[in-house]
Amino acid sequence: MNEPSLEPPGLVMWKEFITAEAECRLLNIFAGLDWPDRPGRRSLHYGYTFSYKTFGIDEEIPFKPFPDWLTALVPSGEERLPDQVCLQHYPPGTGIPPHVDTHSAYDQLYSLSLGSSVTMQFRHGESGAKIDVDLPPRSMTQMKDDSRLHWTHGIRARKTDTLSDGTVRPRRDRWSITYRWLRDGANCPCENEKLCDTAQRCKGLEKEYRWKKQNGTDAAVGAS
Numbered sequence: 001m002n003e004p005s006l007e008p009p010g011l012v013m014w015k016e017f018i019t020a021e022a023e024c025r026l027l028n029i030f031a032g033l034d035w036p037d038r039p040g041r042r043s044l045h046y047g048y049t050f051s052y053k054t055f056g057i058d059e060e061i062p063f064k065p066f067p068d069w070l071t072a073l074v075p076s077g078e079e080r081l082p083d084q085v086c087l088q089h090y091p092p093g094t095g096i097p098p099h100v101d102t103h104s105a106y107d108q109l110y111s112l113s114l115g116s117s118v119t120m121q122f123r124h125g126e127s128g129a130k131i132d133v134d135l136p137p138r139s140m141t142q143m144k145d146d147s148r149l150h151w152t153h154g155i156r157a158r159k160t161d162t163l164s165d166g167t168v169r170p171r172r173d174r175w176s177i178t179y180r181w182l183r184d185g186a187n188c189p190c191e192n193e194k195l196c197d198t199a200q201r202c203k204g205l206e207k208e209y210r211w212k213k214q215n216g217t218d219a220a221v222g223a224s
């Protein structure tokens with residue numbers, strides 16, 4: 001895959017990663033899946049299961065093999081299949097709080113958008129600079145380097161997005177597939193004490209820190 005890069009640095013997007021026909025087939029498959037019965041954003045996990053306790057993987061739950069439809073959608077740039085994949089459904093009006101995916105647990109990070117465009121907000125951990133990035137349906141995004149480690153990302157819970165030219169765009173149902181690869185050694189070298197759980201642990205800031213700060217705006221809050 002060639003790399004059409006965006007801001008923030010390290011963010012890469014491939015538009016039309018799949019065709020509209022393939023997207024339509026996938027949305028039909030998603031309609032038949034066994035989704036949790038609750039309002040708001042809903043998630044299904046494949047491979048290792050994401051842990052909402054540690055924001056890494058849940059070691060107690062065995063690896064769930066990827067269904068064929070999912071294997072066909074894995075980004076081709078990595079040497080092996082991802083360890084953890086999360087399919088999420090966002091009804092209009094829902095979002096995901098600003099967060100960094102846990103540095104120590106995960107290394108590479110990709111996300112495929114389906115069904116609806118949405119604006120994702122990136123915020124620089126140190127300067128607080130904000131960048132809005134539009135995620136079109138059928139696009140594959142990779143977060144690496146700075147965009148992965150030094151910027152939080154999130155989606156506001158709202159029914160419309162206002163574009164830079166002032167157009168108000170209603171949201172439709174959106175699905176995303178997030179692909180995560182476990183980090184070898186489970187220690188991140190980035191030293192960002194604001195956003196990195198490894199740096200925080202080295203500084204003696206304990207893991208409980210994350211539990212107490214589940215307002216979604218803080219460092220190591222995994223939000224899957």
Ligand SMILES: O=C(O)CCC(=O)C(=O)O
Pocket residue numbers: 086088096101111112113153176178223224
């Ligand atoms: O919906 C998305 O595109 C991103 C989801 C996300 O940030 C996550 O699952 O950690």
Ligand SMILES: [Fe+2]
Pocket residue numbers: 099100101153223
């Ligand atoms: Fe994320």
